[in-house]
Amino acid sequence: MDAILLQILNGLDKGSAYAMIALGLTLIFGTLGVVNFAHGALFMLGAFCAVTLDALFSMEMVALSATETTAWGTPLEIRTPYVEAWFGDFGHWLSEWSVPVSILLAIPFMLLVGLVMERGLIRHFYKRPHADQILVTFGLAIVLQEIIKAFFGANPIPQPAPDALSGMADFGAALGMEAGAIVYPMWRLIYFLFAAVVIGAVFSFLQFTTFGMVVRAGMADRETVGLLGINIDRRFTLMFGLAACVAGLAGVMYTPILSPDYHLGMDFLVLSFVVVVVGGMGSLPGAVAAGFLLGILQSFASMNEVKQILPGIDQIIIYLVAVVILLTRPRGLLGRKGVMEA
Amino acid sequence: MTPTKTNDRILLAVFSLLVLAGPILLAPFGAGYPDLLQKFAIYGIFALGFNILFGLTGYLSFGHAAFLGVGSYAAVWMFKLLSMNVIPAIVFAVIVGGLFSLVIGYVSLRRSGIYFSILTLAFAQMSYNLAYSVLTPITNGETGLQVTLDDPRILDGGASGQPFSNLFGLNMIETVDASVLGMPVQFNVGFYVCAAILIGCFYISMRLFRSPFGMMLKAVKSNQNRMSYTGLNTRPYTLAAFVISGMFAGLAGGLLAAMDPLAGAERMQWTASGEVVLMTILGGAGTLLGPVLGAGLIKYFENIFSAINEGVLMDFWSFLPETLQHALVSVSSLFVGEGWHLTLGLIFMVIVTFLPGGLIEGASRLGRLVTNRGKGENGAARPAPAPAE
């Protein structure tokens, strides 16, 4: 029982990332009908927002001590991060909590990136075949990742979680089991909760606001909405920005779990598409459900017991599931019938 | 250039000549060394095959690198088991590439469009992952599969001494250094093996394009629905195209190993598949010359462009005043050397957006502008690139 619970937890953080990326992908596909191969790059950009902010907070000013010296007799350098020098304790707190604080930076930045992307590029590809969309967004993904590589180098840049939230949480105790039965890294649990909040927010937005209702209508039948005189285009632009935001936020908070590097986007892209396909290409709940399911499934497949019977299964399980679904039920778990059935 | 028998013969002759004269023609560009020339030819073959699937039928596969990888592994196994002679290795590579693509194609082609692309993506990643993990007895995982002194090599009568890949005794790495018009030129056996095969593949590609089969493939891209209602079963046509392109890919993989007997799984990643997509589109999908052109350009960029460093840039911008020179060196250094992928990505985006027919289309547009032929009567001039050119 413990082992199962542990595996489920294990699958949740990756599953959360998949779910958020897949959610954005499905939003874009469902509203704009565009296949966005640059979506993984958006995840990566979000992660690098965290990196940037951390780098900013780590910028130090150097002063020479009047009193202390090094072993060589030269004055000792006192390095103080600017942020601490200006804001004292608060500054220290900021730089320790740089990852969550990056959310504030990431939201406007990713929105902007999304809007620019949609207006500048994607909008010209609405009428073009899916192959062209895939290709141009693929090119864009390469460009984005190379830009990041140029500025940040090729090595992964570790981003620590704030001290208070790193370390292990006694999950078992919270469930009323004996202390120490199930221990799990706290940040990963936080990530899952964060994902739940973000996903919940998106769904609430779509369900409870007029804007959201129009978008849902447009997803169901774009032509009719247009004929009703509603300017769907501007709303769709905003949806793109929103989807970019979700991907970026997923990236920001993931940095303590996996040190980001420039090919983070590509790494997550393939699996995200697989998730979308399994969940159903037009279905938002499907994307989210499939994300979590596949994350957990992958986690179970990594269990030693399982690997003994089927070696290497953890590497391919997600793809196998995708192949099976694509062949038997192409509309995915929760997809609408007739969406891209070919 | 309208496709006629004579024009085709001329095209084949000119193409063969250019390829065979490759070492001479490319020496002034610093691209005349054996390793690079071999890559030009090999990736040209890869792209030619991919073009038969993507250029004609429009099916976008992101999994062809898997067939390349499989071909390499197959070839190295032949080197280890039978002989260092490249013939069995290449033949086996083609067969294995074909079989592998038959299986993957059979499954993936049950869907079309984006679903097909994602299926091929999934299979490619699966193969890549398996090659690194479970299949290590066959693939030797991360280290890669290599030829050793202890290999059986049955037909060679047991190995002795350093094993060299050869064509009936003629080693691939043998190179004749010569001088043409005062330039040092290298004539390499391995390159000429690849070149001969490239010319053969170009000929096959040409025949396919000019055949009823080729026309059917174009019909698949144009209107699959109408095709079925016309009495044609589209599935065997697309599968045949898929397997043919898989065989070309296997062949390319086998040649890679024949030139340098080792095989690694990194060749099977889906991003490596992305590379052949780039090559085909850059050159011109659906044209005969496009893929080869695209392959050559991208390999050139990869090897030459990526070697441009600050020194070279400083020389390049030296005609400018110093501050401007430094500024431009910093900016342009983002795009060369390590940053050549960035340049490639940008060029790719530009081509896909504005010139989807690739460089061949660009060239033919320029040609029309220059000769002012414009559109003939009845719109006879095709806006899409004609198969020859």
Added chain:
Amino acid sequence: MGTPILQVQNVNKRFGGLKALDDVNLTVMEGTVHAIIGPNGAGKSTLLNTFVGRLIPDTGTVTFAGQSLIGRKPHEINQLGVSRVFQTPEIFEDLTVAENVMIPAFASRDGAFRLHGWESLSREAGIRDRAMACLEDVNMADKRAMLAKNLSRGDKRRLEMAMCLVQEPKLLLLDEPTAGMSRADTNNTIDLLRQIVDAKSITLAIIEHDMHVVFSLADRISVLAQGHVIVEDEPQRIKGNPKVQEAYLGGAHL
């Protein structure tokens, strides 16, 4: 002339609560022009979809020249001898007019699949001649090198017709062939169809709205209303039939 070529018997199809086809019985005789008419929503397209393997009826049979058509793949149905014209002309837009007609010619000669990758198109004189002959029949021979996408709507329709004719089908199915056409184009289409029917021994089954077309061409008419064939008779007797008038209720002007 007296043999049935297409027989529809007791076909029923229900979509949830809606009975789209209600015990449909219909016989098309060889060598005739048989029109299927009816008000909107009568089930004409649904019925057509059972002929072409797109829809499997709940009960009943659809037989063509002795073979069942139910559930067959489109290419199989075509190979049996049924050609089809669509509401919006379905042609190969990216290919030339000549190529458009050559493809069906190959299909009828070589079957559903043939790996003829080594042969050269330039040697296929026989196919080329057949294609050109059909293009001449529809007066499109001069446009043979044009890209199909550059043709006018009327020309596309004629091209599609040529593509069907080159296969010498036993049955030609037309789904509202004059939909959205001008009066002139419609008359041209009628003439063309008349020509085809007189010259070759093809059977035509037409679904039409335009009564002018129907009465110019049809030898027999089946009237479909609410999924059921209410009358099947000669054109003259259909005109005055009270049941038909009732079904249309102020619709087409007969």
